[in-house]
Amino acid sequence: LPNKSKQPNLPPSPPRLPLIGNLHQLGALRHHSLRALSKEYGPIMLLKLGSIPTLVVSSAEHAREVMKTHDLDFCSRSPLIYPKRLSYDFLDVAFSPYNEYWREMRKICILELFSIKREEEVANMIKSISESSVSSSPVNLTSKGIESSKFEEFVFEALALLGIPTAADYFPRFGWIVDKFTGLNERLENIFHDLDVFYQQMIDEHLNPSRTKPEHEDIIDVLLGLAKIQSHCIPLTENHIKAILMNIFLAGVDSSAISMVWAMSELVRNQDAMRKAQEEIRLCIGNKGKVEESDLDQLSYLKMVSKETLRLHPPGVLEIPRETMRHCKRNGYDIYPKTRVLVNIWAIGRNPEYGENPEEFLPERFLNSYVDYKGQHFELLPFGAGRRGCPAITTGIANILLTLANFL
């Protein structure tokens, strides 16, 4: 007879179908479907998506357990197919599994890259917007700040692909055959090649001895400098540089751009908030004509607008999927190694337990509130938290505030 006490105690699960498990319960907007399921099965549930056991976390309390208290058990990344290819086999930070390599790369990025000020980039963006507003032509927010229209096309295609569920991510053994027939693999190879050529051109331009050196180094100069001196444990090759550029363009620039678009859309829909934000900015800068980073401390309403935007519309609705490192027990439940972990920060931000009228855009909810978005308050997690939390929070927030302030 089986020993009853040895039976694993698994988190609640919706009923499954053979082979596909719970896949049929996911609609096009996975975060919506998962929120609906969590209302029935609880804030910590175990799904089987294809052949992959997937733990779904949908409350601040459980997010704290996973991302802070027991962070070390949950801090690897699920080895997804497209990120693997686009990161030159996990030479990046965002998709790399948790290991010594990741620790070193993350350290390099925090020390050398994510502290770089982007004021010039923002200033150029403002200039081009003012030019188009003088000529009364409409402004496409998403097209500002990215180096060229061709590159923008590549970024959109790469992001579109990263957003499409691939069969291989749910059925690692035979899913690739399906992806081959649906043409996804070919699209992936094409975009990988396009991006690779683009990164290479940027690197070659920076290496060209006849290039006129700009006043300030940019990120590629910094990376090439690091590769030259090889002062870190990891010998940086061009592929390492390309993988980091992928993180900056896909994880960084795009999150900031999406947040800007949402903030502006919400302000257009909520004229009262728009008026308050504009008045605060005019009062702060007077006739200066441009908001600078040093002004940001005074813009408390604008900060509330950015928090409220990121609460309702976090760019990464389910975070970057994590993976458990080992067997562990949470709330008495057994969680096995190599379980994929999705934290539904979109649902957590809209949970009525953490604030009234959660579906409404109300920046004032943050007035006199202790809640911040830097990974300490688990009801608001747009940048994640813990070891795998966004290493560029400061840059990300400054970018959003500065650009938004100047738009307004």
Ligand code: HEM
């Ligand atoms: C509005 C702006 C941004 C938002 C909302 C955002 C959000 C996030 C989130 C949710 C994660 C996953 C956190 C987790 O798993 O706990 C993440 C990770 C990451 N972000 Fe950001 N991010 C932003 C800007 C940036 C920028 C500007 C950069 C780079 C220049 C950047 C680079 C990264 C990297 C490298 C990771 C992976 C960290 C790791 O796995 O160790 N992000 N970000």
